[in-house]
Amino acid sequence: MALRKLVYGVGYSAAAMCLSLWAGIGAVAQAAQTQTAPQPAAQSASSTKPVGTIKAISGNTITLTTDAGTDVTVLVQEATKLLRIAPGQTDLKGATPIQFPDVQVGDRILVRGKLADDGKSVLAASVIAMKKEDISQKQAQDREEWQKHGAGGLVNSVDQATASITISLPAIGEKKNLAVHLSKDTILRRYAPDSVKFDDAKPSTIDQIKPGDQLRARGSRNADGTELTAVEIVWGAFRNIAGTISAIDPSAGTVTLQDLTTKKPVTVKITSESQIRKLPAQMAQRVAMRLKGIPAEAATPAAEGAARPANAPQNPNSHGSQTGGPGAGAVGARGAAGMGRPTGNGSPDLQQAMNRMPPATLSDLQKGDAVMLVAMEGGSGGIPTAITLLGGVEPILQASPGSNASTILSPWSLGSQAGGEAAAP
DSSP, rough: HHHHHHTTTTTOGGGGGGGGGGHHHHHHHHHHHHSSOOGGGGGGGGEEOOEEEEEEETTTTEEEEEESSSSEEEEEEEEEEEEEEEOOOOOGGGGGOOGGGOOOOOEEEEEEEOOOOSSSSSEEEEEEHHHHHHHHHHHHHHHHHHHHHHEEEEEEETTTTTTTTEEEEEEEOOOOOEEEEETTOOOOEOOOOOOOGGGGEEOOOOOOOTTEEEEEEEEEEESSSEEEEEEEEEEEEEEEEEEEEEEETTTTTTEEEEEETSEEEEEEEOTTOEEEEEOOHHHHHHHHHHHHTGGGGGOOHHHHOOOOOOOOOTTTTTTTTTTTSSSTOOOOOTTTTTSSBBBBTBBOOOHHHHHHHHOOOGGGGOOEEEEOOOOOOOOOGGGOEEEEEEEHHHHHHHHHHTTTHTTTTTOOOSTTTTHHHHHHO
């Protein structure tokens, strides 16, 4: 379990976290038990296994920030055994012995030892480390794998007898299903009901998945792209909402909007893990035209100008045509009108286009703005927590009212917080 936490808490965002990091983790944990120095029975009551990221190093002392957010002082002794493992490594037999100077700030470590007499410090019997650079490289590889070989959508049906799940892929102007096949080796996890962080996802089984859930799978597809054999799956009970903002509370981090489907107010929590983007006007018009069945190539400036009906909602204070931040016009190599490279079913991938937009914040939103969002149900106090919120969507909601339009959004965030999309799902 301790080694699992070392890998489990590396901070991957959403489905970008490659679940192969957990493969064989039980074997690693068992290896940790047998390969580290045995502890006398008398010391078992005070034994401890903190895991986290190195905050500072001074002399032979490490300040460790645990995954729970507390700081722990670790005293490295002459007899302390130091090992390094790679992210995804499943057996300490392949661990590399290292020296104390090889351990650096930013590395993740698992410490096995006992509490010192002061009850605050840990006398380390062993330190198992993951190098910061190795973790970053693994994260980048995993994100690329999810982007290249991942697919997600709404669950249509679940067949436990054949271990197959049918999902409808989010697409603009068309609908397509994908059959996802599980094997005994498929890793399956479910998002926690009160967290948008993939780190908090829990092991799951196929019988827990229900129609209407949102699911993302990574694996290999067949020749025509209608079936996928899953290596790993993550799923959750998400909610798609479209509406007009009626109130913003920056201090509480909440947005209240009038749901276009239920005609009722909905308050949604915005956290540091929530992804906020604003569509440029031209891109929103192109998406709207695709929803109407008009080819994107026909989206001339004149046609785009006509795409908004005379009764389209407009707010004089709305800045939905802006993306909120410097470089707003630089949305990929094709400019703001670009919709990203096509997905496997030939449809432009709105999520990929969003990934290239600069992040927006609550201050970029105003009362009266039309937004679409994907939220996690069952948050604190019953308030949904936003995973993805997209502004500048007035033309899209005119083309496909209410939640029908918002279902083109994916809850899955494949980037990192730094310079990319915020962590989410």
